[in-house]
Each structure stands twice: as structure tokens, then as C-alpha cells.
């Protein structure tokens with residue numbers, strides 16, 4: 001189902017439509033009491049509307065014909081009271097249903113959001129954020145009317161149709177059969193339309209998802225677009241995607257629109273057949289004027305809910321694809337799951353890789369039989385060419401992916417045998433992308449440990465030399481950050497991320513290119529802070545800039561799926577191997 005681009009449509013899973021609908025409508029069961037109340041109100045409204053033609057028939061055939069004016073007034077008064085109560089009932093029903101459907105949407109959105117939080121990197125690697133947003137927002141919103149109309153249209157209108165058909169059959173079977181003769185034609189039309197239409201609506205949802213993904217990517221990357229003056233090209237892509245979106249919508253709607261025409265035609269055929277049978281076959285002496293008028297009203301009362309039902313049916317066809325897309329995500333099982341509830345005991349920081357093999361796509365092995373043993377408190381630097389597998393190694397330690405062969409052990413415990421929460425909560429992971437959230441600087445640092453006091457926050461900021469720049473801001477620690485820390489320099493963002501990690505006091509620290517955006521002056525400033533951060537914990541530092549890892553206890557040169565060289569900076573330089581060449585290249589010195 002995964003498609004990592006707005007250029008390609010997502011694949012649909014072949015879930016049965018019936019199962020999807022059953023699952024969707026099962027949410028209504030949580031509101032049984034309220035829905036029963038709504039149904040009682042609606043039952044009352046249906047009965048009143050069914051009585052109206054009978055009132056009319058009685059008034060014409062009895063009161064008006066015989067001149068019984070007082071009887072007629074009584075009848076009108078009774079009808080007026082019942083109809084007023086019906087209007088009040090309809091308003092109450094609308095209010096209750098809006099309440100129920102909105103609550104269900106909140107539940108589904110909450111379920112989807114919570115579930116997405118449990119999914120692993122593989123899920124996010126395989127689809128753009130815009131496509132995920134499209135499901136959480138667009139697809140869920142479109143379910144609102146389907147859920148509401150199931151109760152307010154489907155149930156009462158179906159009951160009305162059955163009741164009206166029943167009354168007509170009891171009152172005059174030949175007239176009733178004539179009025180309903182076009183039903184099979186309508187059923188055939190509906191079946192044909194839903195078969196074609198469902199596919200078209202699936203396509204429309206995918207096109208909407210592509211458009212969403214593009215807009216999200218485009219806005220997130222607007223700085224790059226503007227600096228490369230690629231506005232015209234992106235506008236062209238946007239136009240193309242909007243065109244596809246519009247085209248798929250029109251194609252889908254066209255099918256839905258034909259349903260209305262089929263019902264209209266069947267309705268007209270039914271009316272014509274009823275008058276033909278009533279006048280030409282049965283004869284006017286067999287059918288009273290009141291019965292004709294009542295049947296005229298009943299036939300309207302039969303076909304108009306069918307028209308509503310067909311609109312509801314259209315709505316189901318239109319939105320079934322949305323429900324399928326939501327359930328598909330809810331059914332996606334995270335690949336990284338807790339095998340049991342075992343909790344990782346407080347870590348000492350002993351890390352072992354035992355013959356680890358790993359591949360992202362089960363085709364190309366990024367790591368091949370990698371083994372090493374890190375002792376508690378050691379600082380390990382990982383260097384090597386881009387794409388060699390440095391980040392992959394640290395991602396396996398924090399179990400963002402599972403190894404295909406071998407094992408990763410921390411303090412002798414396989415990382416797969418404890419909960420990811422207990423594992424990751426004892427690790428501090430800092431990457432190049434120091435994601436800051438909307439909120440104050442204080443809140444962002446506290447994100448590292450939610451129960452940290454203000455004094456601890458300040459101490460952490462001081463330790464990594466973030467305090468100085470924070471105090472220069474007008475509101476200090478209470479400065480509100482914009483999305484992703486907009487308004488701060490890249491270096492300042494990194495200092496805040498350092499403070500956030502510092503406060504979490506992790507046993508294992510992972511710095512993945514964490515200092516890459518800091519200029520050399522700032523780096524000198526934070527170097528002291530980093531050293532404080534590294535003290536007393538096992539640390540993995542990935543750095544392209546070799547100057548930052550000189551003090552590491554051991555340096556691993558990663559290349560060709562494994563550790564090519566290992567030793568401290570001095571030993572590796574002496575060795576004159578891969579590390580030496582990297583070093584010389586960075587110093588722009590000729591290799592001797």
C-alpha cells in the first residue's frame with residue numbers, strides 16, 4: 001500500500017465493502033441509548049407522516065362529502081398538533097445526531113492518531129506526511145454524513161418505504177403492484193452504478209491524497225524552492241495534480257448523478273402505471289377519489305425516501321474509499337512490537353553487536369556480520385563515507401529497526417526482549433534535525449524530562465552554554481518558539497536540543513551529526529558542554545568533521561557493510577589506513 005511519492009497512487013487493499021461498512025457502523029453501537037431515543041423520535045415522525053394521507057382520505061371521503069364541518073375542524077386540529085410535534089422531533093433528532101456523529105469522528109481520529117504514534121520508521125519511510133495527514137483529516141471528515149445519515153436516513157426511510165408499501169398493498173393490491181412495478185429496474189441500475197462508481201471514488205481519494213502530499217512537501221520545502229527559483233516548475237506540478245484531482249472527481253460524480261435519473265425514471269413509471277391500472281383496468285367506479293389522492297401521496301412517500309436512500313447510497317459509495325483508507329492504517333501492524341512486558345533495568349551502558357546483518361529492503365545488506373563490544377562509559381565515534389551505515393548502527397541500538405540476523409544486546413539483554421519504551425526512555429538521541437515544537441523554550445527543554453524543575457532546566461541550559469543566548473532573548477526561557485523552532489538560528493536550535501537531551505540524563509547517548517550545523521566558534525563553546533554530556537555514559541558520536549571526535553575512546557571507520565578500522569585517533573593515524581586518508585582529505589593534505 002505504500003507509495004513514497006505524490007507522483008504515484010497508493011494501492012488499495014481488497015477489503016470487502018460489507019466488512020468495511022459493518023466496521024464503520026459498529027461505532028454507532030457505542031451510542032445505543034441515544035440512538036434508540038433518536039429512532040423513537042423518528043418512528044413517531046414516520047407514523048405522523050404516514051397518517052397525513054389517511055387524514056386527507058378520511059376528510060375527503062367522509063367529512064367534506066357529508067358536510068361534517070365540526071368533524072373536519074377536529075381532524076385538522078389533531079393533524080396540526082401531531083405535525084407540530086413532528087417538527088419539534090425533527091429538530092431534536094438533528095441536534096442529537098450531530099452530537100453522536102461528531103463524537104464518533106473524535107473517537108476514530110483519536111484511534112488513528114494513537115495508532116500512527118505506535119508505527120515504526122518503516123511506515124513513515126514509506127509514505128509522505130501529506131498522505132498521512134490526508135487520512136487523519138480529509139478521510140475522517142468525509143465519514144461524518146455517512147454515519148449521521150445511516151441513522152437519520154437509512155433506518156427511517158427504509159421503514160417508511162416498507163410501511164408505505166405495506167399500507168398500499170393492504171388498501172389496494174393491484175394499484176400497489178402497479179406503483180411498485182419499476183423497482184427491479186431501479187435495483188439493477190443501482191447495482192451497475194455502485195460497481196463502477198466505487199472504483200472511481202477510490203481513484204479520487206488517491207488523487208486527493210497525492211495533491212495533499214505535494215502541497216505538504218512544497219510548503220515544507222518552500223525555502224529550497226525559492227532559493228532554486230523552482231516556483232514555475234512546482235506550479236506546473238501543482239496544476240497537473242489539481243487537474244488529475246478534478247478529473248477524477250468529475251468522473252466519479254458523473255456516475256453518481258446517473259443514479260438520480262434512474263430513480264426519477266422509475267418513479268415516473270410507477271406513477272404512470274398506477275394511474276393506468278386505476279383508470280383503465282380497475283375503472284374509476286372501483287377506486288374512490290380519496291383513494292386516488294391518498295395513493296398519489298403514498299407513491300410520493302414511497303419514492304421520495306427511495307430518492308433519499310439512493311443519495312445515501314451514493315454517499316456510501318463516495319465515502320467507502322475513505323473508510324477503507326482509515327481502517328487500512330488502523331490495521332497496519334507495527335513491525336517493531338514489544339514481545340512481552342519485560343522492562344529494561346536501569347542501564348549500565350554495555351552494548352554488544354553479535355554478528356549483526358541488516359537490510360532495509362531485504363535485498364541489499366547495509367550491515368554484514370557486524371560485531372563489537374562497547375563498555376559502559378566509553379565514547380565511540382563512528383566515521384566513514386556517506387551512506388556507509390553509521391546511522392543504521394545507532395538506529396539498531398535504539399531499536400528503530402530490528403536486525404535480520406544476529407543480535408543487539410544492552411547489558412547482556414537482547415533489545416527485542418524488552419519494551420521499546422523502557423529501552424528508549426534510557427537513551428538520548430540527537431540528530432541533525434533538531435526538531436523543536438511550538439511552545440516556550442522552557443517547554444522545549446522540559447520535553448527531555450517532563451517532571452524537570454525550572455532550576456534543572458536552567459542548569460541543563462547552562463551546562464551546554466545555551467543559557468547565554470536564551471537570556472539575551474526578550475522573554476528569556478518564556479520566549480515562544482514558532483513551528484520547528486522558526487526564529488532561531490540553526491546553531492541556537494542545536495544548543496536547545498543539547499539542553500533537552502542533557503535534562504533527560506540518558507544512560508546511552510547518541511549524537512548523529514549533532515554538531516554539524518554549529519560553526520567552529522560555537523562548537524568550541526559547546527565542546528565543553530558536550531564533554532559534560534558525555535561524562536559517565538556510553539556515547540555514540542557520528543561526525544563527518546573529524547576534529548569533533550579526537551577525544552573519543554575508540555573510533556570505528558564504517559565502510560563496506562562493517563567496521564573497516566578501529567582504534568583511537570592516534571592509533572588510526574599511525575596505521576595510515578582509511579581513517580588516515582579521511583583525515584588527510586579533510587585537512588586537504590596530500591596522502592604520503
Ligand SMILES: Nc1ncnc2c1ncn2[C@@H]1O[C@H](COP(=O)(O)OP(=O)(O)OP(=O)(O)O)[C@@H](O)[C@H]1O
Pocket residue numbers: 125360361366384385386387388389390391392393
Ligand atoms: N529508511 C531507509 N530505507 C532504505 N534505505 C535506507 C534507509 N535509510 C538508509 N538507507 C540506506 O542505507 C545505507 C546506509 O545509510 P545510513 O543512513 O546508515 O548511512 P550513513 O553512514 O549514516 O550516511 P551519512 O553519513 O550520509 O548520514 C545507505 O545506502 C542508505 O541509502
